[in-house]
Amino acid sequence: MAERASESEMQVLGALWDDSPQTASELTSRVGAANGWTQATVKTLLARLVQKGAVTTEADGRRYLYRPAIARADTVADESQRFVDRLFGGRVSPLIAHLAEREALTDTDIAEIEALLRKLKS
Amino acid sequence: MAERASESEMQVLGALWDDSPQTASELTSRVGAANGWTQATVKTLLARLVQKGAVTTEADGRRYLYRPAIARADTVADESQRFVDRLFGGRVSPLIAHLAEREALTDTDIAEIEALLRKLKS
DNA sequence: GCGTATTGACTACATTTGTAGTCGATGTGG
């Protein structure tokens, strides 16, 4: 089982979920730039992700192509569970209630959620 | 602004939100036992929370009574925001969609969420 | 009063995380 990725590592992993494979340079341009990290930092993050088994490499000439080795959905599931447990005692609706209260929900969000719920009930 | 509490520290803080004030012993019995931590560990966590300004102490004879110094709602708000940003690019509905898919939503949850949304729209 | 249990203060230390530098190998443009 792959170990958990740290928050920074998760940024890199997220970029790979969005688009893969990518080279270290590409990732530096995207994630690095977005977070103010140098290439060196991004490479360290990549190395750690590989070591944790969360990312795989494929040689492409002199460099590597990086690909996620774990599914976004699985990771998101684990993290969501941990999160809801940690802050909301495992209950989901308090989370929604909270998000709603903080006005973190746009009208579009609300519409989408309602549509989801309708589908869930059918 | 108080610094963020780590995950372990959050466990202790959570217990204080549920019930406060509490002594270190009480917290060890609850949180410590639940997590397999010794008294020493719980005390360290408490000391760090105090140092971070997340918990206050009040002398009670030879010992302290511990109380949360930051509101659950505020912390939950910050953490939720970070979480949604980190895993869902800041969008809330993918989170709901995910929870729904994983059947993490009970019928009660669904009903509660619908009620919330109705209220939101009015 | 005195031994014993309890408590906070202080110390300890390995691991993880954030952030980056260096360096040797190798590919590339001219």
Added chain:
DNA sequence: CCACATCGACTACAAATGTAGTCAATACGC
């Protein structure tokens, strides 16, 4: 062919985190 750019490997190192031990003071039961 060769200077230069680029890449991964390895190294560095401070701060945060997880986990706990030790110790001196003190309160409490007898």
